[in-house]
Each structure stands twice: as structure tokens, then as C-alpha cells.
Amino acid sequence: MKVITTHINPDFDGFACCVGMKRLHPDFEIVLSGSPVQNLKEFLRLYEEEFPYRTDSELRESERELEELIIVDTNGTERISSLLKERITQNTKITIIDHHPDIRPPEDDRPNVTKLVRTTGAATSIVVSLLRENGIRISKSEATLLAIAVYEDTGSLLFPSTTVEDVLAVAYLLDNGANLETVAEYVRYDLTIDQKKLLNDLLQNVVTHTINGYNVTIAYAETEKFVGGLAAITAKFWYTHNAETLIVVVRMGKKVVIVGRTKSPDIDLAGLMAEFGGGGHHQAASATLNLASVDEVIHKVLKLLPKYINTALRAKDIMSAPVRTVLASETIEEVNKIMETTGHGGLPVVEGNKLVGIVTKKSVDKAIHHGLGKRPVKSIMSSKLITARVDTPVSQIKKLMVENDIGRVPILDENNILVGIVTRSDIMRAMTGNIIPNVQDISREPVFENLLDVMKSRLPSRLMNLLRLLGTYGSELRMSVYVVGGFVRDLLLNIPNYDVDIVVEGTEEKAGIEFAKYVGRELNATVVPYEKFLTASIVFKDGYKIDIATARTEYYERPGELPQVDISTIKKDLYRRDFTINAMAIKLNPQEFGTLYDFFNCRKDLENGIIRVLHNLSFVEDPTRMIRGIRFEQRYNFRMEERTLELLKKNLEENYLERVSGARIRQEIEKILEEKEPIKAFRRMAELGVLKHVFPKTYYTSLMDEKLTRLFKYLPRFKERFQNINDFYAVSTILLEYYDRDTLEEMRKKYGYPKRFIESLKMTEGLILPLKAMIEERLHFSEIYKVLGKSTPYVYIHLSAYLDDASVDYLLRYIDALNTTKLDHVTGKYLVDTYGLKQGPVLNRILEELYSMKLDDPNLDERATVEKIVQRLQNEGYSNVL
Structure with missing residues (x-):
């Protein structure tokens, strides 16, 4: 067993060191003991899945000895868990990393103990130095965690113990994407006496207002002398009072200073402070006024605030949808297989079409470890349901997660129907601004329209008859049958397209294949099944072909790979498609023949000439859609919708296209080359930077x-x-x-x-x-x-x-x-027989020269010309060829 640990009741510095050392030693496990300090505990409620660790109590079931132990942010084994101490043997290799060299003398001089102890403001700075020296690039989340540790232990680089190494560590972390807004949210430090007095005055003068559904706390105070560090006081107040949005108004002598902090991405404090001549960031800003009263400033703040509350980012903008659910009766083993296949860390549990609970991967793993895999999943699910609506602000969902220590919140529509789910990862992306609101509101009302007259006027009668037959066969098999995708798109655009893709809804996984076999028997056609993808092709005697698929949801094991499939409904089947213009279906069953199914406002996009993805992960799941979108855009002279374009550029910058096999990229380029004007697509690929990645x-x-x-x-x-x-x-x-x-x-x-x-x-x-x-x-x-x-x-x-x-x-x-051009009379044999030439380079030289001369003169006299060539070669000294 190889373990990285820190002192009991870890703080940010200890935990961050553990995370950093694991990047250097990925085969080690992080083990924590005791209870993390309050701000770290709050952090882990949101980020626990990104920074996994084990508790020492989880090791009790294992009797393995410690092969290696790395101890960080403490000078020896004295402050680590007693359980880990018991596992240390004479053979255990121990490495100690700390920044307190003068606290105590070395307690162990054994040769298998290595110490790296330097005087720095934060132990994390030493670990960052090791990461930098080893050329390791860390993620933005890791950089943010390590930055919190350095800032907290150095008082934002202001404590006397701060060293150059701490400053260099911060520079490295910022270069790796550390988010300072998140750092500011979790950093804790002490105040001076004057600052504490001012903080106490603020705590005595607090009023909370509800503005557009958001809680805004306003604190005010007055002092005749200047007190520096109001931003630090505000941060301390923010933590103490646990306010979502805090605005502090303080009169210091003749000046009034306003400082604002908010956890909500929906409130624009920079805009608010600009009204007072100040500025700052979206979630942290300030302003200073001369000769104004506190009451006057607060009145104006309350009057202006509604203008700077943006309610655009809601649950519906960041949620994942459709939702992958499991039945309450499914076994824990079956649910585990689904989780491992899809990569989900938690799934909603439904019973009788009703949401009844949530089950997490951690609970599933624990149940399987104890041999409970055959039990129904409802026996281990959490029935404590914390849900939100599609219009719930993201900031409120984050609050729900932190207060209830949950990692995912199901999203319900106005009819209490489960339409999406928001996870910790979704919240984290929204908090850091690394999110683009969902391009589709899947809760919108679907559009159903009869296109029978359009089909009659635009389709050949033979094709219409075939579509009617397919619908009839579907009804005979109790299956819903639809024609989908590009066929529907081009029908509405009045562009001839007779490539028919059929999707059937059935109760069995292979409904599409069974339907294809039935059609093949009825129409005497050849059926080619593709079992892995739940699809089949029907080939008629004249060579005409249609493709059949089971309504399915595709999921991707890793970005850029070919999808796996799972049976689903027609709405989910359409939702998995690349763009809205390709996400419509026409039902073919006799009772509804010709009915257009439009769940995502697709026809409107088609009429407006817009290329739009259906969800935010579209280009992540299949990066070749970036090229495909350009092809459709240029083919129809459409334009990419703004957020779709943002997603394309974002995922392109993150090199998702490089994760795709060359064969799949080549296929997309070859499809562009089949277009009437391929040069337009190449220009667009160059303009967007796609060509550079290909x-x-x-x-x-x-x-x-x-x-x-x-x-x-x-x-x-x-x-x-x-x-x-x-x-x-x-x-x-x-x-x-x-x-x-x-x-x-x-x-x-x-x-x-x-x-x-x-x-x-x-x-x-x-x-x-x-x-x-x-x-x-x-x-x-x-x-x-x-x-x-x-x-x-x-x-x-x-x-x-x-x-x-x-x-x-x-x-x-x-x-x-x-x-x-060819030589009709002179050959190699002719040259050998006539001139006694030997086989070799000279003979070939004569034939090549004669052939090139005939290219200029098709009526060349070959025999007379070759005689002159041979004579010339003899004169040039080639007599040995005779």
C-alpha cells in the first residue's frame, strides 16, 4: 500500500499538498483523517468527485502494510492518524515534505526516511516547485485548489513568512488557470484590531433584501478615521455571515466606500459599481464616493440593483438532458454496469414513471463490496429528494448542493416531470464562467404538423407507396415507424433526397432489426443486419436501399470515439443527433401518416437558415460535427447560431478534434469534396481554425x-x-x-x-x-x-x-x-535484330528518345529516325553497344 497523507483535521495547505504529490506519484492513494477544517469541508462538498480520497477508517478492512508513505504539511509522524502509524514498519519508505523547519527537532533519522523541509509561507509552494521542475501541467481545478492553499497560508502573500518561492508558486498556478474568484471565496485570514472593530460594527448593521428572487445582504458602518483593507473585512464578513450577495457601505471621514461580493453568476457587481464611478469583476467590485451619506448610497444601490441582476443562467441552461434513469427494481449489479458503461457518478431512480430517489456510484460500489449486488437498487438509493425547477437560478442550485451535501440535483418541469439533471461539474463550469447556456430548451412544447400534402407534391409515387407500406408493417408489429434526419430536412427545403433512414420504436432492443427482417420477407428484399449498432439495411432488387434503426440514445465512452447505443424513445433518438435541422421525424403509421414530430424548434431553425447543436456536449461527444456543421452551413448558405459557434471554437481550442481518428476526419473531408462548391467549406474551415487542427x-x-x-x-x-x-x-x-x-x-x-x-x-x-x-x-x-x-x-x-x-x-x-502515342514499328527486339544492340540502359535510352520525338510529331518515320539516333550514339563513342 502506497499512501499520501497529512495531519489530522487537514486544512487547505495539507490537502492541496496531497493532491499535488499525487500528480507526481499517481500510484499512491490520498488518505485523510479527522474532520477537514470548515472552509475545506465546504470546498469538498462541491469538488469531492474531482479530488477523490479515502478516509483512514476505510482502511480498517484492509490489512496491507505500508510500502511507502508521503507525509505533507507536518514535520513527522506525530500528527498523522494512529491507524497509519500502526501500519508503518521498519521497511516502510517515508518521505516528509513540510515548511516548518524550526518547530521541532528531527524525530527519526532512519535511512529510509527522506525529508524535504524548506522555510516557505505554505507547504504547497514546495510541492508546486516539484511540479514545475518536473514539467507537469495541472488542470484549472487543481491549480485553483493549490492557489487557495498558498494564498491562505501566506495571507494573500502579505504575511512576513511569505517567500519568493510562494510568489513563484502563485505565478505558476495562475499560468495553469487558477481561478482567483474561487480562491477569494475560500481563503481565510486574521484581521487587525481596527479591522475587527469595523467588522463588528458591520455585523451590528445588517439588512437582507430579496430582489428579483435573490437574497442581497447590505451591511453599513461609519468611522471618522481611515481603516485599510475593507476588501479583506468584506471577505471575512462574507464568510462569517454566509451571505450569497453582500454589499458593504462604509463612511470613512468624508469618503464612502462600497465593496461588493457575490457567489451568484447572475449578479453583475462590476456594472453596479460602474454607476458609482467604480469597477471590478462580475462577482467582486468596489467604488469610492466623496461627500455622500450612507443612507443615500444604500437607497441608490437598492434602486439600481435590479438592473444588474441577470436571470439568464438557469437550471435549463446548464442541465444535462435527456436524463439517464434506472428502475427501482433493477439490481445493484445492473446499475453498476450502467454506471461503468456511461461514466455517470449518480443516477435518478424511477418507479411507475415517478422519481423516487438517487443512487450514487459510491453507494453502489460499497453494496457490491459487501456482496449485495443481487438486491434491487431501491434498497440503497437515497430517497431524500432535493429537486429544482427548470427556471431555478444556478446560484440557488449550488446552495442546495452545499447545504444538503449532494452532488446532483434532478430538474423538474411545471408538471413535475423529470427533464434534466445538474451535477457538481455543471455548477463548477458555471461558477468559473466556463459554460455556454444550453442551446436548446428541451422542455419546450413539441410541434406536430401534418405534411401529407407536402409529401404528395414533392415525392415520387413509388417512394410514397413504400413509406405507407413501412408504416403499415410497423402497425402490424405494434411498432411506431418514423422517417428521420436528412430526408425530412430536404423534403421541407424542397430538395430531392431519396436516401431514407427509418427509426422504429419497439419494446425490444433489436426492434429495428426484427422490423427490417419482416419488411424483407414481405417485399422480397435482402436484409443486412448490424447487431452491434441495432441497425439493418434493406436492399431491393433494383439496388435501392433504406436503413433501419431502433430508436436509441448514443453515449460516448470517451470524447471522439464511436458511440455505444442504448434503446430509447423517438425524442431521445432525435436529441442525440448533430444539429436541429437533422432532428425531425415524420411518422409513417397509418393513423398518423405524414405527421411531423418537431421537439426542438427545428423547423424554425430550418426556415431561418440556422445551424444549431442540440446540447452543449455535442462537439465533445463527436468532434467531427465541427466539420459537418461547416458542410451543412456552406451547402445551404446557412449560418451557425452564435452559441453553437462559441461551443465549436471552445472545443476546438481544447483540441477535441485531435482526439478523433484520422479515418473519421477524412470521411468528413471527403463528404465536403462531394459538395457542389467545396472551396466554400475550406474557406470557412480556415476562417474558424478547423483546418489548422486537421x-x-x-x-x-x-x-x-x-x-x-x-x-x-x-x-x-x-x-x-x-x-x-x-x-x-x-x-x-x-x-x-x-x-x-x-x-x-x-x-x-x-x-x-x-x-x-x-x-x-x-x-x-x-x-x-x-x-x-x-x-x-x-x-x-x-x-x-x-x-x-x-x-x-x-x-x-x-x-x-x-x-x-x-x-x-x-x-x-x-x-x-x-x-x-506509341511506337508502332521500333521495339527492343527490332533494335537487337537490326543493329545487334545489347540489352541495357542504352537500348532503353534509344526507345525513350524516339518516343519523346513522336510526342511532337505523330507522323514520325520511326525506322529512319532510329537509324539516325543509333548512328549518332556510335559517333559519340557508344560502339561497344554493337
Whole structure:
């Protein structure tokens, strides 16, 4: 057993050291003993899942000895848990990291005890130095935790014990994304006598107002002398009074100072303070006024505050939806499998369509450890339900979590129906501003509209008959049948599209496959099932094909991977799709034939020309949607909705596209190349930075744009002359220009280019400009042949991107000449028989020279010309070939 621990009743410095050392030693476990101090306890209520640890009581069941022990923020074993002390043996390797070298003499000089003790304001600063020296980049949350520890133990770098090492630690943590607003929320430190007196006066003068549903606490005081550090006093008050939003108004002599702090992301204190000539941050700001009364300032604050309360960020904006639930009757083992497959740390439990409880992964693991896996999950669920509404402010949900020590809050609509769930992670992202409100309100009323007349007027009668039959077969099997996706989109746009995707709702996991088999029997068609994805294809005798799927929810084991599937309803099936314009369905069962199902305001987006994702994690789950969205945007001359664009840029910056296999990216690029104007999509990919993440050393300039434009213009003419031209390889001749060999090899492995294509590309690199000049000067084909020879189609296509129309015509005439010119009379055998030439390089040289001359003159007298060539070679000293 390898353990990292700190003193009993840990504070931020001890716990942060543990977290930092675990980054250096990931095979160690963090073990805490006693009760964390109050502010750390509050922090862990919100962040516990991100910083997992064990308590020493959890180790009692294990009898393993300590192989290694790291002790932080204390000088020895004296202040650690007694249980851990008992597990220490003579063979236990102990490392001690502390910043109190003068507190006590060394208690143990054993050779297997190593000490790293330096005089710093915070022990965390020593750990940060180790992280920095080892080149370890930490997450924003880790940086914030470690920063709280350093700021708290150094009095925000103001205590005399603060050292340069502490300052350097803060710089490193800020560079790694530490959030100072969160730091300020949890840091505790002492006040001076004057500050304490002022704080006491403020505590005696407190009034709480409810403004637009938010509790705002106003405290006021007056003093004739100046007292510094009002921000620190306000922070201390904020902690003591546990106010959600606090505004302190203090008159000091002739000046009135206003300081504000809020935990709510919905209240803009910077805007409020700007009204008084001050400023600051959204959740922390201040202002100073001359010759004003306290009452006057408070009156104006209360009058202005409603203007700066933004109620936009609500539960519906950050919640995850639809909600993955489990039945109360399901066994603990079954629920554990669902949790491990989906990665959920907790799930709502339903019984009879009613929410009855919440079960966490920790409870499930404990039950399985005790052999209770066969029991129903309702036996271990928490029936203490803390719920919120879709319009509940995020700040209030956070308060619910902290006060009730829970990690997730189910979200109900006005009918008490479960429509979403908010987790600690959602709250944390909202608190740090790392959130974009959900792009869809899934609680909106669905739209149902009959499209029968539209279908009759826009679809061939044969297809209409097939759709009616599919609906009839569905009713015979007691299944709901829908046509979905791009077919519906293009039908509404009046664009011919006969690629039919069918989704069926059934009670069985393989309902779609069973439906396909039934249709295949009835219509004498071939059925190809895909068991893993719960889908099937039906292929008719004339080659026409339709795809069948079971209504399903897709979940992704890791970002960028292909999805796993689980059976679901049509609404959830549509919600998993890429964009709203592709998330509509038309029901085909006879009773509702032609009814449009629009749950997410999709048709309105279609009419307004908007590309919108359905939820915030869309690009995380499948980053190729970034490329696909650009394709749809450019195909229909639509525009990406603002928040969708924000999500794309955010996830692009976080390198989610790099997590996708090259094969899947290549598929999306190839689909772009099938569009009528692919150049538009490439321009847009370059504008948004997508192209840089797909081809890392491609710099999209106006010159490259010109080359691609010419390439796409001339490509069809090359396809007339060469079979099986791959458009992806063709465009890659420009996109991969001037790459170094190592990067080209990376691209080859990623996107599956043939080795010969890469070699040809590198070889052509130095020939393009000379060949361009030769063609523009209209040199004879024989001269061009000496340099270019019979090349691959991609060399010609690459070259065409540098040429104008007339020069491309000349290049194509050269290619045509190559394809039609052949030697009719002179062969290798003719040369051997007639001139007694020996097999070898000279013989090949004669045939190549003769062929190149015939490229210029199709009527060339081959025999007379070859006689002159042989005679010339003899005169040049090649008599040994005879």
C-alpha cells in the first residue's frame, strides 16, 4: 500500500499538498483523517468527485502494510492518524515534505526516511516547485485548489513568512488557470484590531433584501478615521455571515466606500459599481464616493440593483438532458454496469414513471463490496429528494448542493416531470464562467404538423407507396415507424433526397432489426443486419436501399470515439443527433401518416437558415460535427447560431478534434469534396481554425485559396482522362505542400495516404515551378517529357493548380498525347535484330528518345529516325553497344 497523507483535521495547505504529490506519484492513494477544517469541508462538498480520497477508517478492512508513505504539511509522524502509524514498519519508505523547519527537532533519522523541509509561507509552494521542475501541467481545478492553499497560508502573500518561492508558486498556478474568484471565496485570514472593530460594527448593521428572487445582504458602518483593507473585512464578513450577495457601505471621514461580493453568476457587481464611478469583476467590485451619506448610497444601490441582476443562467441552461434513469427494481449489479458503461457518478431512480430517489456510484460500489449486488437498487438509493425547477437560478442550485451535501440535483418541469439533471461539474463550469447556456430548451412544447400534402407534391409515387407500406408493417408489429434526419430536412427545403433512414420504436432492443427482417420477407428484399449498432439495411432488387434503426440514445465512452447505443424513445433518438435541422421525424403509421414530430424548434431553425447543436456536449461527444456543421452551413448558405459557434471554437481550442481518428476526419473531408462548391467549406474551415487542427502545418493564404479554386475548377477534366481519382488525395497535393518528411509521415499514418503518394508529392515539390514555366512557354512535349515523364494523375492535378486556362489546355493535350502515342514499328527486339544492340540502359535510352520525338510529331518515320539516333550514339563513342 502506497499512501499520501497529512495531519489530522487537514486544512487547505495539507490537502492541496496531497493532491499535488499525487500528480507526481499517481500510484499512491490520498488518505485523510479527522474532520477537514470548515472552509475545506465546504470546498469538498462541491469538488469531492474531482479530488477523490479515502478516509483512514476505510482502511480498517484492509490489512496491507505500508510500502511507502508521503507525509505533507507536518514535520513527522506525530500528527498523522494512529491507524497509519500502526501500519508503518521498519521497511516502510517515508518521505516528509513540510515548511516548518524550526518547530521541532528531527524525530527519526532512519535511512529510509527522506525529508524535504524548506522555510516557505505554505507547504504547497514546495510541492508546486516539484511540479514545475518536473514539467507537469495541472488542470484549472487543481491549480485553483493549490492557489487557495498558498494564498491562505501566506495571507494573500502579505504575511512576513511569505517567500519568493510562494510568489513563484502563485505565478505558476495562475499560468495553469487558477481561478482567483474561487480562491477569494475560500481563503481565510486574521484581521487587525481596527479591522475587527469595523467588522463588528458591520455585523451590528445588517439588512437582507430579496430582489428579483435573490437574497442581497447590505451591511453599513461609519468611522471618522481611515481603516485599510475593507476588501479583506468584506471577505471575512462574507464568510462569517454566509451571505450569497453582500454589499458593504462604509463612511470613512468624508469618503464612502462600497465593496461588493457575490457567489451568484447572475449578479453583475462590476456594472453596479460602474454607476458609482467604480469597477471590478462580475462577482467582486468596489467604488469610492466623496461627500455622500450612507443612507443615500444604500437607497441608490437598492434602486439600481435590479438592473444588474441577470436571470439568464438557469437550471435549463446548464442541465444535462435527456436524463439517464434506472428502475427501482433493477439490481445493484445492473446499475453498476450502467454506471461503468456511461461514466455517470449518480443516477435518478424511477418507479411507475415517478422519481423516487438517487443512487450514487459510491453507494453502489460499497453494496457490491459487501456482496449485495443481487438486491434491487431501491434498497440503497437515497430517497431524500432535493429537486429544482427548470427556471431555478444556478446560484440557488449550488446552495442546495452545499447545504444538503449532494452532488446532483434532478430538474423538474411545471408538471413535475423529470427533464434534466445538474451535477457538481455543471455548477463548477458555471461558477468559473466556463459554460455556454444550453442551446436548446428541451422542455419546450413539441410541434406536430401534418405534411401529407407536402409529401404528395414533392415525392415520387413509388417512394410514397413504400413509406405507407413501412408504416403499415410497423402497425402490424405494434411498432411506431418514423422517417428521420436528412430526408425530412430536404423534403421541407424542397430538395430531392431519396436516401431514407427509418427509426422504429419497439419494446425490444433489436426492434429495428426484427422490423427490417419482416419488411424483407414481405417485399422480397435482402436484409443486412448490424447487431452491434441495432441497425439493418434493406436492399431491393433494383439496388435501392433504406436503413433501419431502433430508436436509441448514443453515449460516448470517451470524447471522439464511436458511440455505444442504448434503446430509447423517438425524442431521445432525435436529441442525440448533430444539429436541429437533422432532428425531425415524420411518422409513417397509418393513423398518423405524414405527421411531423418537431421537439426542438427545428423547423424554425430550418426556415431561418440556422445551424444549431442540440446540447452543449455535442462537439465533445463527436468532434467531427465541427466539420459537418461547416458542410451543412456552406451547402445551404446557412449560418451557425452564435452559441453553437462559441461551443465549436471552445472545443476546438481544447483540441477535441485531435482526439478523433484520422479515418473519421477524412470521411468528413471527403463528404465536403462531394459538395457542389467545396472551396466554400475550406474557406470557412480556415476562417474558424478547423483546418489548422486537421492539417497542422497548412497555412491558408490567399495564394492557397487561388490554387484550390483552380484545382477544383480543373479536376473534372482530369477525371475524364483518368479512372478512380481520389478527390481527397487531389486536394491534399495543395494542403500538404512543403511539409517536412516527418510531418508527412505523421499525416500518412493518420489519414491513410499510400507511401507512393507521399513520395510523389515530395518529389514533385521542386519540379512544380520549372514545369509551370515550361508549359507557359509552350515548350515541345518532348522537352516536358524529359522532366515530367508519365506521371501519376495527382502530379498533373497538382501542377494544374498553378496554371491558367490556356496552360491547362496545353497540359491536357500533353496528357492526351501520352495516352495515344506509341511506337508502332521500333521495339527492343527490332533494335537487337537490326543493329545487334545489347540489352541495357542504352537500348532503353534509344526507345525513350524516339518516343519523346513522336510526342511532337505523330507522323514520325520511326525506322529512319532510329537509324539516325543509333548512328549518332556510335559517333559519340557508344560502339561497344554493337
